Amino acid sequence: MITVSHLSKTYYNPDGSILHVLKDVNCEINPGEVISIIGPSGTGKSTFLRALNLLDPPTGGSIVFNGENILAKDYPVHKMRQKVGMVFQNFNLFDHMTVLENVMYAPCKIKKESLETAREEGLALLRKVGLAEKADVYPASLSGGQKQRVAIARCLAMRPEVILFDEPTSALDPTMVGEVLSVIRQLAKEGMTMLIVTHEMKFARDVSTRIFFMNEGIIYEDGPARQVFEKPRRSATKAFVQRIRKEVFQIDDPDFDFPGMETRIRRFCIKYNIAEKCEPAFQACQLMLKEVMSAYMPFTLRITHSELSADTSLDFMVEGLESSPLAAPGVSPAFLEQLRSLCKDIVEEPTTRGFRVKLSL
């Protein structure tokens, strides 16, 4: 369907330096494939996606779409774009149109569909993304997740052969990511060909037939989702998929913003799909702060999560300490009992700079 060979993209910075965002990208995309493009930021994932429909024209190489070289001089780019849909990070809904008008507009103006047909199809698509009841409101009154679902419906209205998703959930509040991903999941089930640039590892693993791991301006590793996540062939891929997510809090004195910390922990849990660990994390934190840690300020609290192994833990780290705060005299056995009931495991270990109590959740 799409054959990309030796694609490159070079930016010339105003200061004269040259930036090779894409160096040599080669791939073949077949109908029905759902490809997630993952990788560290700044490695050209979005640039590659935007090069495919020429929003960011590449500077070298070739793209063949349905047998035609779309980089040829007189190639009608807009005709190709009608078959290649795109969903943006920032939705880019037309703010001066209602939700339904957003969906109907392109079919009416480009495909010259009649108003009635376009309206019926538009409503059907809105129903599909669960927003038929919002048909007549303006985008400004929608939440981020709703906006993105409208954007997907708008894209589907042109009956594209392939859809490019450019970080569709990155601009969303974590609570709204799920509703958008479930719509995309539904499309995958229906066999829509899709390329998705995403940071949602769990989603990428579940929904994709294939993963492109991009690094250093090339497709560094290309393979089935299972293989890339579980048995990555290259070390950079392995480091990336096994990397650990974390949120760090430096607690210096009792004036620390504890309610704000709760919010950040909750966001963290929702973001990495571990909402069920939210409540135990809060309780463990409160317990530790109340019974033990108030005597050890300043200290560092860290919540970590590995997306691959699904291990989550709370680390309490005190600099310059040599023995465990939990072993100090005056720590009640009842408290330790309570703590153990909240955690899978408790590790007390000295580190190079001090002492750490690790609570696995």
Next chain:
Amino acid sequence: MKKLLLFFLLILSLLSCSGGSEQGIVLQSEADLSGLRVGTVSGSIYDLQLSSRKDITLQLFNSESDLLQALKNRKIDVAVHDEVVFNAVVRKENGIKIALLEEQAFPTAFMMRKDNSELAQTLTAIQERMEADGSMQRLKDYWLTDRYTQESAYSHIPAEPSGKPIRVAAATDSSPISFLIDGEWYGIEIDLLRELGRELHRPLEIKRYDSGSCIMAVSSGLADVLCGCIFVTPEREEQFLFSKPYHSYHPAYFVLDTEAGMERESLITGIKNGVRKNILVENRWKFITDGLWETLKISFLAILLGSLLGVGLYAMAHSRRGWMHAFVKLYNGFIAGIPELVLLLILFYVVFARSGVPSDMVAVMAFALFFASGASDIYETSLGAIPHGQTEAGLALGFTRVQTFFHIVLPQAIRRGLPLYRGQCVSLLKGTSIVGYIAIQDLTRAGDIIRSRTFDAVIPLLVVTLIYFLLVWLIGLLLKLATPKKKVL
């Protein structure tokens, strides 16, 4: 709107009725002016004479009507002007009198550029012939004696139908020298010029210039001959050519006639009489309608041309070429730094002085240049406010670049920019009130012309104000209609 208008009327009528009784001023000689507030018309010969006197407070006015109004409203104690302009009829109507008539009379003639000796010689020849056969005396009797006291048919010599027109600048609009009624010029000097036209088989093209700018009109070549009670002075003779003086007029010192006791009218009859005198008599409303047309024409064309030039400026500001950016910056800086009137005068008296471009088109150009700068700013703010994502979304759906701009970006930009654009249009419309300076009879100038005939300030200014109000309201209405409809499909 109605309430506002009533308020206006009340204030103006109060102002015009104010002032108490006081002792009349007695002048024995020029020396008695000492310590008084003296007014005259700027650019006139009195302006030159009086400005050297340190013992008086001199105030200069742009027209005879302003001068008279100032005297009536006691803003000045004495008005100095030609006796013939504030003639007996005017004096009686306005309750002023001559306090002192200067004995020395000034010879008066037509003024031309030095290279225009043919006109001067022909005029002199005509006058000599008329003096010989007695027709000059009849002309003077008719205008300078009878016209003082009685209303009769205006003398009118038929105009030449074709030929290269003689462009006449009229420095004054007052009976019996040269004055405008119902679109036609009359007066003793106009009759003499018509004789000239008949001799040379050329029609007259008469335009009213401000006393301040009429001499410039001749020196810059915009007019061939200047009329309107022009005194021959040695200074002027150095620079210009004069025909043979046809008459000598006395300068006079006018003061309020406290004994005459202007009878007070009630507000309603005052307005009624004012409307009759200023609007209905001699079809004076025609000045207003013609002026309105001129104002509308200049405003509309300037907005149209300016909007297009603005597109050009906007395109240049967004081009890849650096020198274009520099040009736009320079242009906007220039426009921001120059008063509209000054640019108008430069275009009229310098750039297009001898090009034969009609003055209203010069005005259109000047205002379009101003409007372009503002318009390009408006395009910048309203188009710049539309996020680039809107364009990308349009392109990604399969619209072409042009379609994306017209279907998606522009409708949103118009909604943002229209209130700004409306403000720009309104300020242009009001700004056109200065075109009188380059001899265009727009709405404001129409009010001035009526004032110069009736010596009444209230009604003409009020009517003109009211029409401007309506025009501004109309612009708002038109642009509201032009706003894209809420429904896009």
